[in-house]
Amino acid sequence: LGVAAMLPATGPLIMQWIRPREVPIITSLNIACVSLGIVVSVSTAAPLAGLMGWETVLGLFGAVGLVGAFAWLVSGKVQEQALGAATPLSPREIWSVLRNKTIFLLGLADTACFSMYVALTGWLPTFYNEARGMSLTQAGFLTSLLPFMGIFAVL
Structure with missing residues (x-):
């Protein structure tokens, strides 16, 4: 649930804190760090x-998230101009965007890919263990190779 809440928030936070010419670099590093976190958690x-x-x-894995949340509370600051810069979207405007066929298909594709990735990394170690006779340690390490390769894909 934490990832589901943070992934959409990451873009606006990066755009608020980072200079425009550095946004692509920081976005790539952010996604690489997410993949690295998955590699570490699945393999260990x-x-x-x-x-x-x-x-x-x-x-222990939950404590890592709590440390990050505490660090955010201590160091995370909203820029003053960002507070009053945007006007909230009305439900009609939101619905208009969601009804746009291109936006809908992009959202569906992204949701489907991410869902398959989460299902695969959650299920594959069990499959390797039960169907292929691997230890859970071996299965976790082998599964962690998928997000490990993803690190290089985003860099």
């Missing part, structure tokens, strides 16, 4: 769970 979850138990690992 099983070995760490074997050492500490899955509850502790889940708590």
Whole structure:
């Protein structure tokens, strides 16, 4: 749920904090860091769970998010001109954008790709473990190669 809330917010935050000519670089680095986080979590979850138990690992991964949230509360500041710059969209304007065929198809394609990616990285280690007889550590490492290659794709 945290990713679902942060992914759409990332673009406006980058545009607010970063100079326009640096936006493409920072956006690429941001997506690369997301992929790196997936690589680390998928490849380390099983070995760490074997050492500490899955509850502790889940708590540890959640603590990383809490540290990020705390850092945001301490250092995240909204620029003053951004507060009054935009007027809220009316429901009619929002509906007009969503009814646009191009916007709808782009949103559908992005949603479908991301859903498949999440399903694949969530399901593939189990498949490798049950159908191919790999250990969960091996399956997690092999699955982490997908987002690892994605790091280079966005850079």
